[in-house]
Amino acid sequence: MCHICASFLTCNENISKLIILKNRGNLVYLSRDVIKVASTRENIIRQYKDFIFQSHKKEYLYLKIFNIVCFDVFLEDEMSQHILSQNIVKNKIRLIKAIIKRCVNLRLFYEKYATNDLQK
Numbered sequence: 001m002c003h004i005c006a007s008f009l010t011c012n013e014n015i016s017k018l019i020i021l022k023n024r025g026n027l028v029y030l031s032r033d034v035i036k037v038a039s040t041r042e043n044i045i046r047q048y049k050d051f052i053f054q055s056h057k058k059e060y061l062y063l064k065i066f067n068i069v070c071f072d073v074f075l076e077d078e079m080s081q082h083i084l085s086q087n088i089v090k091n092k093i094r095l096i097k098a099i100i101k102r103c104v105n106l107r108l109f110y111e112k113y114a115t116n117d118l119q120k
Contacts, residue, residue: 004078005082005091005095010034011029033074036069036072037103041061041107044061044064044065048060048064049111058104058105058108061104062104066096066100069096074096
């Protein structure tokens with residue numbers, strides 16, 4: 001991932017006063033686009049919670065989330081100019097897929113951990 005694409009993952013603006021109060025100095029503020037992907041991920045996982053741990057369901061979640069967010073994120077002019085100067089497959093799509101994969105894997109890890117705790 002290039003440095004321009006990486007710069008679209010975080011932002012410098014403080015979104016919430018509560019976050020500012022709770023920050024101890026090492027908090028990274030996510031961009032609105034990453035938050036939108038994470039919110040969509042959460043909605044999809046809640047919708048398909050009954051079968052998310054069956055085989056090949058992770059790929060289904062990736063595709064479902066991608067289809068929802070692919071045309072709604074990273075629409076800023078700077079990102080559009082960057083995409084036009086590059087191959088769109090190399091940048092925007094790979095960036096969105098990487099965010100989705102990280103978000104889904106993190107959430108499924110939490111679900112598995114929580115389920116194991118309840119069974120003990």
